Amino acid sequence: AQKITQTQPGMFVQEKEAVTLDCTYDTSDQSYGLFWYKQPSSGEMIFLIYQGSYDEQNATEGRYSLNFQKARKSANLVISASQLGDSAMYFCADDDGNKLVFGAGTILRVKS
């Protein structure tokens, strides 16, 4: 069964600086996909970025990029130029057939 590990319960970052949120995964599938979602206090899960296991390049979406290291089974999220509105919970997830398997999440707080 898939397992996602996020070892950082909470992180602080200064506004305008970059921050990396860690994610490691455990899967026996040859083909898989990794997701990052942002969850503000409103509760909605907002899709940020996706990486397919066969994608040769690291995914990027605006200020978000995914540092995908397949051999290490890691898929870290990098947020550049942090903004106050980035303060939220961040979840890494793996697709497991018909569902997503989520990690425990990391709370990010951006300081002004």
Add this chain to the structure above:
Amino acid sequence: DAGVTQSPTHLIKTRGQQVTLRCSPISGHKSVSWYQQVLGQGPQFIFQYYEKEERGRGNFPDRFSARQFPNYSSELNVNALLLGDSALYLCASSLAPAGAFSAGELFFGEGSRLTVL
């Protein structure tokens, strides 16, 4: 276009009661999934429905049930509520059938926050 809408947004129940949560998917989406998110944890998969048929079920007791209607909206029912059922219940919709997720194809609502006293 309207996103995924869920109702009610907040509700309080007592142990032993029953609750029904509702979800309207994005227009054109035929798949609805339900997730339970206990405070301090990531969401956990409960059910997926596609074209009104159950396509997947997570590790939840039979007290949890769901259905999907012809208009693709969905209800999640929980019977005999326990304190541990207190959680945010998230609904997600997608165009794709089971097993075909990829970037940006799964959209979540803001959830129904259930408190069991």
